[in-house]
Amino acid sequence: MRDNRRARVILALLLLTAFTLITLDYRAGGGGPLRRIGNAVFGPIENAAADVARPIGGFFSGLAHLSSYKHDNAKLRKQVAELTQRLRLTDAQRAEFVDMEKLLHLDQKAQFRIVAAHVVALSGSFGFESTATIDAGSSDGLRPDETVINGDGLVGRTLSVGPTTSTVLLGSDATFRAGARLEGSLQAGYVNGGGRGPMTFTLLDSQGTIQVGARLVTFGDLNNRPFVPEVPIGRVTKVSPPNGALTRTATVASYVRYGTLDVVGVVIAMPHAPPRDSLLPPRPTPTQSTTSPSPTQTPSTPPPSTPPASSTAVNPTPSTSKS
Amino acid sequence: MSRRILLAVACVLTALLLQATVVDRLRLPGGEPDLLLVTLASLALVGGPVYGAVAGFAAGLLADVLPPADHTIGRLAFVYAVVGYFAGLLEDAEERSVFAAVAVVALGSVGAVVLYGGVGALLGDARVTAHAVEHALVATVLYDVFLAPFIVPLVSGAARRVEPATTY
Numbered sequence: 001m002r003d004n005r006r007a008r009v010i011l012a013l014l015l016l017t018a019f020t021l022i023t024l025d026y027r028a029g030g031g032g033p034l035r036r037i038g039n040a041v042f043g044p045i046e047n048a049a050a051d052v053a054r055p056i057g058g059f060f061s062g063l064a065h066l067s068s069y070k071h072d073n074a075k076l077r078k079q080v081a082e083l084t085q086r087l088r089l090t091d092a093q094r095a096e097f098v099d100m101e102k103l104l105h106l107d108q109k110a111q112f113r114i115v116a117a118h119v120v121a122l123s124g125s126f127g128f129e130s131t132a133t134i135d136a137g138s139s140d141g142l143r144p145d146e147t148v149i150n151g152d153g154l155v156g157r158t159l160s161v162g163p164t165t166s167t168v169l170l171g172s173d174a175t176f177r178a179g180a181r182l183e184g185s186l187q188a189g190y191v192n193g194g195g196r197g198p199m200t201f202t203l204l205d206s207q208g209t210i211q212v213g214a215r216l217v218t219f220g221d222l223n224n225r226p227f228v229p230e231v232p233i234g235r236v237t238k239v240s241p242p243n244g245a246l247t248r249t250a251t252v253a254s255y256v257r258y259g260t261l262d263v264v265g266v267v268i269a270m271p272h273a274p275p276r277d278s279l280l281p282p283r284p285t286p287t288q289s290t291t292s293p294s295p296t297q298t299p300s301t302p303p304p305s306t307p308p309a310s311s312t313a314v315n316p317t318p319s320t321s322k323s
Numbered sequence: 324m325s326r327r328i329l330l331a332v333a334c335v336l337t338a339l340l341l342q343a344t345v346v347d348r349l350r351l352p353g354g355e356p357d358l359l360l361v362t363l364a365s366l367a368l369v370g371g372p373v374y375g376a377v378a379g380f381a382a383g384l385l386a387d388v389l390p391p392a393d394h395t396i397g398r399l400a401f402v403y404a405v406v407g408y409f410a411g412l413l414e415d416a417e418e419r420s421v422f423a424a425v426a427v428v429a430l431g432s433v434g435a436v437v438l439y440g441g442v443g444a445l446l447g448d449a450r451v452t453a454h455a456v457e458h459a460l461v462a463t464v465l466y467d468v469f470l471a472p473f474i475v476p477l478v479s480g481a482a483r484r485v486e487p488a489t490t491y
Contacts, residue, residue, distance in 0.1 A: 021397030038388025
């Protein structure tokens with residue numbers, strides 16, 4: 001406890017500095033110079049760290065979620081046996097390949113022009129924020145306020161863009177908001193990220209009806225920024241009772257699982273809008289990821305790490321059990 | 324002193340990068356531990372209040388600008404400076420017993436979440452709701468307390484080794 005006076009003065013000075021920084025950044029509105037410097041300096045470091053950390057994280061993540069993996073095990077075992085015969089890839093590469101394939105599939109149906117990227121880091125700050133760093137930046141043609149998707153649907157939008165990395169506001173963040181439309185109608189509203197809770201949908205028409213199971217796509221914004229139209233968001237799981245409010249609200253289960261993001265795509269252009277409701281997943285099993293990429297429609301090349309992927313090694317004989 | 328500064332820099336950078344690229348991606352149920360907080364508490368317990376406050380401020384500022392962060396810059400610097408100062412006041416508590424160190428980490432975690440949430444509420448941050456603060460409190464405190472017995476001896480031991488006798 002010695003030297004108490006001096007310690008208190010130093011603490012007071014530090015706190016004063018912190019408050020000054022808070023005030024300056026608050027007035028700058030989030031896009032201040034410090035944030036840009038942070039992006040430029042720490043983005044590449046995080047990229048490198050993520051390359052080292054990815055296998056380690058995958059291992060521990062696997063341990064932590066053994067039970068849920070067991071649940072999927074039987075179903076996946078058959079697929080895995082097939083895949084190991086077709087592709088000599090590691091676990092991580094295989095998961096990445098499936099992600100890429102789905103993304104490519106959605107991308108081709110919609111004719112978006114996308115930049116594919118990996119998630120390299122997620123936000124801390126005691127879990128209040130739900131943001132991610134991806135390993136693509138302004139050198140890849142990204143700009144702030146662009147739509148981020150993956151093979152399942154809407155992931156979020158870009159916030160700040162550094163030279164080689166960008167920050168993405170995920171759909172699970174409490175401040176996330178996007179215009180949304182009910183499938184098969186023109187009824188519009190918006191979805192809100194739930195923070196710790198589930199995503200919600202607000203219908204702007206007090207006379208409109210929301211059915212449980214109804215599916216939502218993005219409405220699209222002016223000039224397609226931040227959001228392009230027709231990207232699947234999720235489906236309604238619960239409709240709140242109307243209690244005299246001017247709007248109707250519902251709980252939404254998003255198609256994208258924000259905790260397990262790996263490969264994402266940033267939409268940098270969309271020459272023409274896709275047909276209405278054409279990007280939603282097949283009806284009977286809305287959350288199943290039954291990607292059946294027809295080998296005829298793969299004009300752009302799949303990722304370089306997977307050359308014998310789709311068409312060459314497909315043999316119609318049923319796969320035997322694993323070796 | 325200078326070697327201890329180097330040690331602090333190394334520990335803080337390791338904690339920050341591990342947190343962003345590994346720990347936050349584990350999808351642990353409920354939330355995540357805050358490696359930086361446990362590391363700072365360990366450093367402050369050896370170095371004292373001034374060392375703790377300065378290290379906390381600098382580390383918090385780094386955490387504020389580390390890419391996926393999207394809050395007002397200065398918030399974490401404020402929080403960690405306070406936590407570092409008060410942990411430093413209990414200098415050498417972890418030499419007496421590991422429970423004292425765990426208690427410091429637990430109190431520090433509670434204080435950090437409440438302060439961070441409080442400053443956020445003052446700034447009108449929509450992410451700070453009672454529900455979110457509750458969640459963050461439970462998850463952060465439990466995970467930090469679980470990690471403290473492993474991290475505190477490691478970091479404090481290293482700090483003592485680079486600068487054995489003197490404290491600041």
